[in-house]
Amino acid sequence: xxxxxxxxxxxxxxxxxxxxxxxxxxxxxxxxxxxxxxxxxxxxxxxxxxxxxxxxxxxxxxxxxxxxxxxxxxxxxxxxxxxxxxxxxxxxxxxxxxxxxxxxxxxxxxxxxxxxxxxxxxxxxxxxxxxxxxxxxxxxxxxxxxxxxxxxxxxxxxxxxxxxxxxxxxxxxxxxxxxxxxxxxxxxxxxxxxxxxxxxxxxxxxxxxxxxxxxxxxxxxxxxxxxxxxxxxxxxxxxxxxxxxxxxxxxxxxx
Amino acid sequence: xxxxxxxxxxxxxxxxxxxxxxxxxxxxxxxxxxxxxxxxxxxxxxxxxxxxxxxxxxxxxxxxxxxxxxxxxxxxxxxxxxxxxxxxxxxxxxxxxxxxxxxxxxxxxxxxxxxxxxxxxxxxxxxxxxxxxxxxxxxxxxxxxxxxxxxxxxxxxxxxxxxxxxxxxxxxxxxxxxxxxxxxxxxxxxxxxxxxxxxxxxxxxxxxxxxxxxxxxxxxxxxxxxxxxxxxxxxxxxxxxxxxxxxxxxxxxxxxxxxxxxxxxxxxxxxxxxxxxxxxxxxx
Numbered sequence: 001x002x003x004x005x006x007x008x009x010x011x012x013x014x015x016x017x018x019x020x021x022x023x024x025x026x027x028x029x030x031x032x033x034x035x036x037x038x039x040x041x042x043x044x045x046x047x048x049x050x051x052x053x054x055x056x057x058x059x060x061x062x063x064x065x066x067x068x069x070x071x072x073x074x075x076x077x078x079x080x081x082x083x084x085x086x087x088x089x090x091x092x093x094x095x096x097x098x099x100x101x102x103x104x105x106x107x108x109x110x111x112x113x114x115x116x117x118x119x120x121x122x123x124x125x126x127x128x129x130x131x132x133x134x135x136x137x138x139x140x141x142x143x144x145x146x147x148x149x150x151x152x153x154x155x156x157x158x159x160x161x162x163x164x165x166x167x168x169x170x171x172x173x174x175x176x177x178x179x180x181x182x183x184x185x186x187x188x189x190x191x192x193x194x195x196x197x198x199x200x201x202x203x204x205x206x207x208x209x210x211x212x213x214x215x216x217x218x219x220x221x222x223x224x225x226x227x228x229x230x231x232x233x234x235x236x237x238x239x240x241x242x243x244x245x246x247x248x249x250x251x252x253x254x255x
Numbered sequence: 256x257x258x259x260x261x262x263x264x265x266x267x268x269x270x271x272x273x274x275x276x277x278x279x280x281x282x283x284x285x286x287x288x289x290x291x292x293x294x295x296x297x298x299x300x301x302x303x304x305x306x307x308x309x310x311x312x313x314x315x316x317x318x319x320x321x322x323x324x325x326x327x328x329x330x331x332x333x334x335x336x337x338x339x340x341x342x343x344x345x346x347x348x349x350x351x352x353x354x355x356x357x358x359x360x361x362x363x364x365x366x367x368x369x370x371x372x373x374x375x376x377x378x379x380x381x382x383x384x385x386x387x388x389x390x391x392x393x394x395x396x397x398x399x400x401x402x403x404x405x406x407x408x409x410x411x412x413x414x415x416x417x418x419x420x421x422x423x424x425x426x427x428x429x430x431x432x433x434x435x436x437x438x439x440x441x442x443x444x445x446x447x448x449x450x451x452x453x454x455x456x457x458x459x460x461x462x463x464x465x466x467x468x469x470x471x472x473x474x475x476x477x478x479x480x481x482x483x484x485x486x487x488x489x490x491x492x493x494x495x496x497x498x499x500x501x502x503x504x505x506x507x508x509x510x511x512x513x514x515x516x517x518x519x520x521x522x523x524x525x526x527x528x529x530x531x532x533x534x535x536x537x538x539x
Contacts, residue, residue: 130357143369151354158354158399205350212307212343213353213366213413217335222371224364224378 005060005124013055013126017229018135020237021123024051027244028119032112034251038104041111048118057125064117072113076106134223143221159199166194258420258452259283259306264320266301266310275301277476279320283454283469285420288447290463290484291456293473294497299456300346302473303425305329306454308337325420339370341421342414346429348406351413352398359385359401360394363413370417384412388442404435408442415446422446424455440466461501464488464521472498485518 008014013021028048035041052061076098080090083102090100123132133146170190171177177187264279276298283289291299304310308329311318322329325340345351356362363384367377385391388408393401398409407427414422424443428436440462447453447466457463463470464484472480472487474496480487487493488504503526507519512529520526 128357130355130361147353147355155354158349202347202350205345205347206352206354208304208309208313209345209351209410210353211309211313211334212338214335214338214369214417216333217369217371219369219371221368222374222377223368224361224374224381226374 004129005064005121006128007055007057007060007125009056009126011055011126012230012232013051013122015228015230016126016236017227017233018123018127018132019139020229020233020240021127023237023240025119025123027240028122029116030244031247032115032119034247036251036254038107038111040247040250041108041115045111045115045118048115048122051122052118052125055122055126057121060125061118061121064121065114068113068117072106072110075109075113076103079103079106079109131225134225135227137221138223138227147215159195162198163191163195166191166198256285257282258285258325259454260321260323261306262321264302264305264322265318266305267317268301268314269316271316274476276305279473279476279478281471281478281481283421283452285452286447286450287468288443288453288455288466290460290467290470291454291473292458292460292463292470292498293479294499296475297473298476299473300425301476303343303423303454303456306421306423307341307343308332308334309343335369338366338419339417340419341423342417342419343423343425344407344410344414344427346426348403348410348427348430349399351410352406357397358394359390359396359398359409362398362409363416366413366417380416380418384416387415387445388412389438402435403431404438407431407435407439411439411442421452421454424453424457426456426458428457428459436462458499460488460499461503461521464501464504474498484521485514485516488521489518 028044031044032041035044049058049061052058079102080086080098081096081102083099083105085101085105086099088100089097090103091098129150133141133150137143137146167177167187170187175187175190176183178184260282262280264276265274266276267274279298279302281289291302293299301310304314305318305322306324306329308322310316311330312334318330324337327337327340329337353362353365356365360381363381364377367380372380382391385394388411390405390408390412393405398406401409411422411424411427422443427443428439431439436459443453443455444466455463455467467484469482470480470484470487471478472493479496479498480490480493488500489508493500494505501521503523504519504521507513507526507529510530510533512526512533513519514525514529520529
């Protein structure tokens with residue numbers, strides 16, 4: 001029961017420390033909005049995909065990309081049809097005319113969308129959530145805050161399971177929970193009461209359990225896992241920053 | 256020297272008028288296994304929580320008397336500090352998982368990390384606790400993928416790694432099936448053999464009677480009986496107050512099978528021994 005996208009592996013990206021991967025993600029995100037035109041964003045996306053490919057997580061990347069394909073298509077359709085700067089007809093499908101300017105804007109927005117996703121996936125797909133949070137706690141993130149982040153990932157599937165149990169119990173007492181959209185919506189309302197109540201009770205019990213395991217201790221925490229920073233982490237960080245500076249400088253010069 | 260001293264403990268929950276605990280006094284010696292029994296709302300869970308300071312530190316309310324555990328005045332010591340001397344395991348194994356760890360091994364480390372235990376010591380303790388509770392082979396599993404009995408044993412292991420002097424269990428088998436219940440009782444019995452002081456609130460009186468050195472019977476927040484299981488469960492009138500008595504003791508009382516000291520047997524083995532002797536006498 002794990003509600004994370006993390007793909008276990010031992011690639012050089014997996015072994016990279018979380019802070020370096022956060023830097024890669026931030027650089028990717030900033031460049032997404034800094035790089036002009038279409039060629040440079042395309043190159044950025046290609047570079048990100050190469051990184052993700054060397055991490056061996058491309059299959060999961062394609063799944064995520066496919067999941068947002070509808071949004072990308074919407075960019076092309078909406079901008080191609082109604083973008084204010086549309087002037088040059090490019091394609092006519094029946095009564096609909098798509099314009100070159102709008103389609104190019106749609107392409108730019110699509111690159112942004114996929115570059116944002118690719119940058120984020122480098123971190124998410126190759127880093128265990130607990131390692132990420134632990135790394136941040138080592139650098140000063142309050143451990144209570146770190147706990148909340150990580151616990152949410154675990155609690156969501158638990159709540160989904162609890163909702164399933166309650167629905168089963170209600171169904172066994174003759175309540176309709178399947179059928180048309182209206183029937184499902186009606187079944188949702190009586191589910192919320194017991195789900196929220198049981199979650200609140202469970203939260204209090206978990207708070208008690210945490211309390212007696214020293215959660216509120218004032219001692220300086222130690223960590224089960226040693227933080228290992230590979231020898232290539234600094235070269236990767238420096239290269240990422242160099243690419244970022246290059247991108248920003250290029251943008252400034254072009255403008 | 257007693258490891259637990261409770262003197263005239265009185266406690267009332269916030270916004271309540273009745274006392275949840277009313278004049279409780281008892282002592283527990285190191286290495287003893289004490290069972291707490293009684294009907295629902297007798298105060299069993301409240302007493303367990305008072306032994307680790309959750310009452311009154313977590314629940315607030317009005318408290319009087321004194322609770323001393325492993326030399327700590329529980330009312331004057333933060334729960335995080337008391338938890339290093341006295342660990343508690345609750346009813347629901349599910350809600351005792353931290354929710355922040357993705358393997359059994361890491362789950363056991365949670366409290367140690369918070370307590371600032373050095374890593375080398377942490378590794379040693381985790382292996383010790385997981386092997387003791389029979390969880391070593393499951394160390395890479397997600398805690399939420401375990402069965403109820405395994406999860407409850409993990410909860411016990413997570414408490415034991417803190418190396419408390421006292422282990423308190425608040426109805427740890429109430430949500431478990433018979434197999435899970437047996438797993439937990441076997442683990443606790445092993446711990447007792449190794450000298451751990453155990454206090455366990457439990458409804459399954461036959462199992463408590465068979466293992467406990469002493470039994471504390473509570474009713475409406477007051478001590479109804481306190482002493483060795485044979486003495487306690489031989490008292491008249493317990494069932495009338497809603498206190499469960501081991502079926503074997505009830506049967507022995509009906510048959511008049513008494514121990515030499517005048518008490519009734521609390522285990523099947525003892526009943527068979529005494530009954531056998533009685534039948535032998537009758538036939539002779």
